[in-house]
Amino acid sequence: MSDWPQVICIPGSVAPAALRYGPLMNHVGDDAEFHLKDLEVYRESAPPADYSIEEEVEALDRFADSKSLDSFHLVAYSGGGFISLAFGGIHRQRVISLSLFEPARIPGELTDEESAFFSELESKLRGLQGDQFMAMFVREQVKAGVQLSPPTGPVSPEMRKRPAGIAALVRAFPEFHFDRNDLRSCAFPVFYAYGDLSHEEQAVKAGILARLFPDIRVQRFAGIHHFVPPEMIYTSEYARSLLEHWRRAEQSAR
Template identity: 45%
Template sequence: MNTTEQVILLPGSVLPAAPAYGALIEALHDQLGDQLEAVAKDLEVYATDEPPADYSLDHEVDGVLREANNRGWDTFHLVGYSGGGASALAFAARYPHRLRSLALLEPAWAGNWDWSPAHTELWKKFDALRDLPPEEFMAQFVRLGVRPGVTAGLPTGTGPQPPWMAKRPAGIRAFMRTFATYDLDRAALAAFAQPVYFALGSLSNPDEYVEIAERLGRVFPTFHLEVFEGRHHFDPPHRVEPARVAAALTQTWSRTHRAVA
């Protein structure tokens, strides 16, 4: 029996949802045809000119829930990259029964427990960026996301910027503030029985993304890690190798059907 796959995809804190996921959704359509209903959903942090003063990951959780309910989706797959990946984790902790699977594309944060000294030092460097001017803030933010010495594929920030870029420094700072205080329910994630897929670039900063992958691998009961050689956080697999990521997602989704068969 053919099953329609319904999926919400959350972008990172820089690129809007449509350009972030256009290639991946096209690749998914190539593989699934009419058996796909996909929505690339923009982050709630950018729904207004400035982030709400009380912004937290709960705003993103509520936005995903509203999107699913408006579409009449009782259950669905959730994909999240970077800030959207952190939001997807928060959703999985609060509404696990609504998800068929969870795909994490280098989530920017994954709870405040079991941090290594290296991860703690990295977040001190992120915290030090908060008061920088926007252009310098973005440049330093990007450099912290990759292995030292990596330059290929990094956004340069030179030339005219699209209008939406003006919101990004404030939005990223809002994410950083909520990461510092948000209580991500580890026990709820440990009880999440649905398949979890994690895509990791080999050139991303290991003190952030490798550590997050390893920590989540110890928490989720069903966890699959795929490493993409030569990719990093700002040259991500879902944009550069969309067919491969689409294949991984459809394989993950197929496991949900086998589990309920």
């Protein structure tokens, strides 16, 4: 095992890994070595017709091999959280710890409460494209009354891929076959964080995972939601929590 934590970071469907995790890397500094892994759904200019979560899980496995990492800490946000939960259930021997901020969804059969939320979200997104799609996607995932900042500046070519990529992920989530009970045998510790301004569905997912993982810590952060800038999520406080999480996991893994 390395002298410092080896950490693979997977972003969500909006910001690429370098942008998503830049603030976290700045706060952690030399106390960990980071390996950034972007989503396969954005590898080409448009998502492949046969895109699947299996593709993301297999790509993450290959990425770890390419870095000569037999085991590692996994950090994920939003859609990357779904992929990381799937990876952890399938390749649990490779994961030293898992750290999630508001995973987009939990793999496997949905509870009635989850199903109601996602059915409504998919219904509202159906038929929308471009800016209209993004506006609805964002609006539906924060609490009522939360003020959202409008986008600033021109839209980059990379960001123009996002609506199609998000739609591909939303379609791929229910197609991925997964038994949630597989998470019960995961020995690695889990850190689950969410913002108190995000939709209540985030707290629902925290409760579900707390009943599945044998070792999980849940923390709610005040004044933030799913779409605040990364620096508002990955603060020095958040970085300290992760460093403590990684150190405890490495001691347990020895």
